[in-house]
Amino acid sequence: MNRLLPQESTAALLRTIQNFAFRTEYEPEKHRLILYDEAGNEQLYFRLPITFTYPANCSAIDQENINYVILLIQSGNCAIGYFENGVNLDHKVFRSYMVRKKQGKSQIKYLKTKGKSRAGSRVRLGETVEFFENINERLQSYFGEHKINRIAISCSKTLIPYLYNSKVATPFTKNDPRLFKIPKHIHTPIYEVLLDANRFLLRGELIYDEKQQELAESLLAVAEITASEIDNQEDLTDEGYDSWE
Incomplete structure (x- = not known):
């Protein structure tokens, strides 16, 4: 309960x-x-x-005073925001072509089961790389401009390696003590879902x-x-x- x-x-x-x-x-x-x-x-x-x-x-x-970042990532969708004492001062939503439309499965999961990559697959993988580079660039800007006390995150195991292995480095490690895993089911990340996660937290x-x-x-x-x-x-x-x- x-x-x-x-x-x-x-x-x-x-x-x-x-x-x-x-x-x-x-x-x-x-x-x-x-x-x-x-x-x-x-x-x-x-x-x-x-x-x-x-x-x-x-x-x-x-x-x-607590400054924090909320980061919500699902296949092809991300909502990220910077907050000060509960108030959202900046946010960004990213979308990427990462999901195979017919199967409804992300390209990352598909390659693990099927192996070879065709032209469409290579496009999706390229979009995946750019997707996480964009996320980390935004994170870098937040961490460069502000003191961040906490990092609230919702991201699946499948996508975590892509976040931390991006060519654009994540401004925190996987074991950063500021990380806080959001204990709530997150719907497709958009701005309203980001604000809902903040109200919960x-x-x-x-x-x-x-x-x-x-x-x-x-x-x-x-x-x-x-x-x-x-x-x-x-x-x-x-x-x-x-x-x-």
Whole structure:
């Protein structure tokens, strides 16, 4: 089960968790807390908004300015944007002829199963190379002009090598600690989808199974978070976490 919370409610719940002195562990790559019971079993997950930092002692929530990039990549489609404290200041959408129309399969996946490349395939591969060069050029401009605190990304395993092996270098490594995998299904990347991903990342998310519903509800009650502040989200997946490792 998932409960999405606005930032003020997220801060209240974070203080409540700290006041209860739960045993917790912070996962930077998922920007979330794991709450354990006394036996060391995982009970709840609490993802923080992308604009939140997680200091060791967070009795008061004083957030610093956070600059970040959201990068959404699918075969032939990319939406990328630069944000400051949740506000989109620049964006770009890229499209490329990477998909075989009859089969509906990307050229990259097709070559893995069929092997030889014909004229149309070579065109699509050329478009693929240019596609990732354009993405990295835009990333380079953002990183050159701004201090980037976080990088939120949604990209499949198939496409990740093309991002990092482009002739135009990616301004971060695959293991960069600023990387944050978006834990949400992303539709075809366009500007509106980019903004939707940002709205999702700006909210906190309490994740638990049905067995822990009583604990979750008690924490929300102690934090004085009302039902009207909670958004029940049913279409979340771990695709953003597991699509590339």
